[in-house]
Amino acid sequence: MKFKPSLSQVLGLLLITVTLQSCEPTQPGNWKNEQISSPDKFHQLNAELLKQLKVNNEKDLENIMSRDFIDTRGKNRQIELVSNRVKTTDYTLFDEYYVVNRYISGDTISSGIKGPTGYSLTYQGATHEMYLAFFVPKNKSTANQDMITAVYCKYDYGWKLSQLDVSRYKVNGKTAPELHDQAQQCYNKGFLIDALNISSSAIDCSRPSDLWKYNSEEDMSSFYNKVLKEAYGLYRFPLAIKQVPSHPYIIRIFNQTTPEGVFPMIYYISSIKVQDTTAIKQENENIKKVINQTLPGIDQDKKYVLYSAFNKLPSGMKVDHFDMTAKLK
Incomplete structure (x- = not known):
């Protein structure tokens, strides 16, 4: 006997479908971490990405990449650099953003964190909907840490990885703003070489992602240049x-x-x-x-x-x- 759904069952299925399709906001805006209403599909993308990076299988990685990313010059080298980190270190999700873009050109998101540790993200609105994921090492005691950034875009052929990069996030267990604060303390004590070296490390960590900019970036740069000038004036080598x-x-x-x-x-x-x-x-x-x-x-x-x-x-x-x-x- 063939099963024939009733009208109420059909309407129920339609309601579920409509609910699933409309579970994400459609108006321009951005949503961070727990504000994202249906993060599971993005977390599945992340899990697959980290899995493929661990083995660095080029063919399987291309299955989750956008067509533009596949054709990008230098893509293989970039994948290799990120893969090398994932092979030796376990990474976990640090921050994530779901965005519905208003413009195709550059857009900026604020982290919502006030003060020097806050940051903003500037990116190209390649598609109407995008998802940005930032990963850091699970082991928080690791002295020197790198951040991995993955950007996904929703194309007419599905959600695909459109950008991937890795950059230094922490030195000696400290982020750029924390290193900047430490360098200032050394400077106030008269420890000029320490202030210069630590300030240099802060600059190295100041852009842990191609998209990322700390609120205190200009202060870090200005302080580094000041200390560098003083050190050159005080110390003559040999x-x-x-x-x-x-x-x-x-x-x-x-x-x-x-x-x-x-x-x-x-x-x-x-x-x-x-x-x-x-x-x-x-x-x-x-x-x-x-x-x-x-x-x-x-x-x-x-x-x-x-x-x-x-x-x-x-x-x-x-x-x-x-x-x-x-x-x-």
Whole structure:
């Protein structure tokens, strides 16, 4: 016996269909996180994206990409960079936005967060409906963290990935505004090199996504330029470490990225042959005792200071050197 639905059942099915189709707003606007009324379909897209990035299967990834993204020059390299992060780190959703665009040209969304930690998102309104997802590492204790951004657009052939990028989000467990605040504290203490290095890290983290701009970005940039100018005026390289009898002199100071975080690296020229590791280590012990007099604050409030001793200036060619780590905590 063939089942024949009643009129009331047909009307009921139609009502469900209409409800499902109209579950998302159609008027221009944007909705963040829990404000999104039906996030499941987007979360399914995210789960599939992260799954395919983990194995970096180009064919399966293209199944979820827009036609324009597939044809983008440099796409494979960009996918590779993001895939490398996902292969080594588990990511979780940090913020998400569903948007109905008013304009095809650029549009801006405010995070709704006041003060320096707040941010805005500027993007091209490629289609009427879009979904923006931002992912960060699940392990919050990871020192250096990257943010992954995925942008989806609703085309006449379905929801597809239209943009993907990855950028630095945290250094030493801190976001750009937090690093900026730390750099200002160092500056107020007279720790100019620390202020410069940490401010440089803040700049590195200031755009964790191509779409993202912190409210305090201009303040970060202005402060960095101010400290850089003062540091150039105060420190002239080569910089002698006068209190050490062997007369080593510093030729370069910069941020060195390690798995445990970002720490100051000091390159210096020694008159002691770097092959004589016992003597080089002893000289370095003498340097560590007085380095705070030459570079105030450099050996405070951090886990490590890294040193590399040379006998001649490093150049494009390989130069013998000896690396040492001062553990402070």
